[in-house]
Amino acid sequence: MxxxxxxxxxxxxxxxxxxxxxxxxxxxxxxxxxxxxxxxxxxxxxxxxxxxxxxxxxxxxxxxxxxxxxxxxxxxxxxxxxxxxxxxxxxxxxPYTPGTGHLLVPVFAVFTVITTIVLALRLWSRQTIAGGIRGYDWIMVFGYFMTLVYSASALYHAVNINISSQFWGYSWNEIARQQMFYIVLDILYPIAALIIKSSLLLFYYSLFSGRYLRLSVWATFGFTLATTMTIILYSIFKCHPVAYWSEWYTSECDSHQKIPYLVTGSFMILSDVIIWVLPLPMVLKLQLYRREKIAAIFTFSLGIFACIASIFRLQAVHKYFFTSAGTGKTPIINTWTIVELNLAIICASAPALRALCIRHAPKLLSYGSNGTDSSSNSSNNSNNNSGNGSMNERNRKNTKSVHGRVIVHHxxxxxxxxxxxxxxxxxxxxxxxxxxxxxxxxxxxxxxxxx
Structure with a gap:
């Protein structure tokens, strides 16, 4: 036969x-x-x-x-x-199927443009409304550049290295380059995420005056830092030597690499949830109109989208970490990582953008003479409202500033x-x-x- x-x-x-x-x-x-x-x-x-x-x-x-x-x-x-x-x-x-790197190209282009615009508007808002660009804003700028470094590295891998989905479609030199990029991306991702989260936590620290809330910020930062260092150290030293592709037969690697990545990925999602929930108790205590309070809660809660992207990324790690039938789909993991990091920057900038809209385009948020909650009050309460106008204005001004592929197993x-x-x-x-x-x-x- x-x-x-x-x-x-x-x-x-x-x-x-x-x-x-x-x-x-x-x-x-x-x-x-x-x-x-x-x-x-x-x-x-x-x-x-x-x-x-x-x-x-x-x-x-x-x-x-x-x-x-x-x-x-x-x-x-x-x-x-x-x-x-x-x-x-x-x-x-x-089977000979083309690499899945083409998925990453439009994602990289769209999110890079949107995030760049959002960050520029954030800095403009801080400078013109909040009295100047603060330290946590510059940290976010650093996180933005680290996200660009990660995205550019993943894009290079997708376009120039991930030419096929099967190992038999690669030369050994191409396989070795893939392994080098995997280690680099494994390290860049938690660093970029840590910087973005640090900017948010520092922002919260500047807002919170209560001892309990400030201790919560420090505890969250410590948890996030520990998780990040664990991921970085494991990514570097999971194989001995580190450049295991140069000593294929004598190198030793952890045979259960998927489990540590899933565990640390779950911890990162937990830190995401904690960070986005932290300011909500403070926002609930603000003396605002009900509609303004709902808007403020919604602004801070936008981080849920970044958390959802983190969950999809972890799901991709679970599904595509090992090759199946000789096929690897690491670019899918990289795509969700880019989405997660960019959404984190965009959502973290939402409060500054809201303040910018209130100042320059109040109708977008229903602010102004015809958009405030006071318009629904009867005319006989107008004097009380006007008497408290200066206080409400001060409150409103204050709230404006609130905000691991193809492991090659051995x-x-x-x-x-x-x-x-x-x-x-x-x-x-x-x-x-x-x-x-x-x-x-x-x-x-x-x-x-x-x-």
Whole structure:
């Protein structure tokens, strides 16, 4: 019979594992697609069926210790040859889908423009209405630039590196660059989030006069800082050496990387919720008209949208952290991260924008002679309202200023997987036997990459 057509998820995971391991081994082919490296190896074994170690090393450019380690994992030399022949035979049936990086381009463009405009309006509002730009505003500007750095790095990865969704569509050098970008993005995200949250907390600290509320701000900052440092340190040191792609066979990585990212991601969402809820008790105590109080609560509650984006990001991490069937979709995680960071900046700037609208476009918020709640009062209360006008104006002025992809797991080609492969293969001079179509590989072989 011919080559099997209906490849299972286990088949595709094993194919990804073989291409990764052979891709790293063949140093002479680091700029060649890993699936083409497999074909080159197949041609080499056809010409040299009983190739010795020195001949394999000369052809591939591998280091002796790398070949020795790989053969130890496989159990015997014939396993290497059989896996290469199997993968070369099914290569025409492997899926080749374009990378998902195109999703990120419009998201980056739209949110960068909107966030830039919002931040510029925020600074204008602070300067012209609130008496000047404060320290927490400059911290937010820094958070904006860190968000741009993250977004630009993710965009570069999406456009220039994420050309395919499968590992067999990449060369080893491209895979190594992906791993470097994953570490960089894993570090940039919590830093940008910490800076944005620090700006908000400092703003709250300047508003709160009560000891309990100020202690709450400090406690929230400590919790956020601890979570951020945990993510950064884990992202850097989860593998030894840090640049694990340079020592593929001897490097050691945490085999449960998904769990720490999900736990720390949940803690970050918790800190988001705490930060956006913190000012609400203070806003509820303000002496405002009911409609103004509702508007102020709504302004502060806009942060819920950033929290929702955080939840969607965590869901993407849960779904796409590991590759499935040889396919990785890290750009989807990066897309939700960009949405989350930009929404946090936009929502944090809402109070300043509201103050700007009250000053320059009061009709947008129903302020003015025909828009205030006092218009609903009867005429016999007008004197009382006018008597308290100066006080209400002062209150109103005061309220204007309120506001981890493709981790590549270091699972080697498992002997149990290839043992089933070998037991199911009965190669003859004319091709592959009927048994090939029934070969089913263990789905426990995973290849992934850190987000």
């Amino acid at each position: 011919g080559t099997p057509v209906n490849l299972t998820k286990g088949d595709l995971d094993l194919a990804a594992s073989i291409t990764i391991n052979l891709g790293f081994l063949a140093r002479n082919f680091y700029d060649t697609r890993t699936i083409d490296v497999i074909s080159a190896f197949a041609g080499f074994y056809n010409d040299t069926p009983n190739a010795t170690d020195p001949e394999i090393l000369a052809f591939s450019g591998a280091r002796p210790q790398d070949l020795s380690l790989l053969l130890q994992v496989l159990g015997e030399r014939d396993m290497l040859r059989d896996s290469i022949f199997w993968l070369d035979a099914i290569r025409q049936y492997l 699972d080697q080609i498992r002997p149990s997987d290839l043992a089933s492969l070998r037991s199911g293969i009965s190669r003859t001079g004319s091709g592959w036997s009927d048994v090939e179509k029934s070969v089913h590989y263990s789905s426990t072989s995973r290849i992934g990459s850190p987000v």
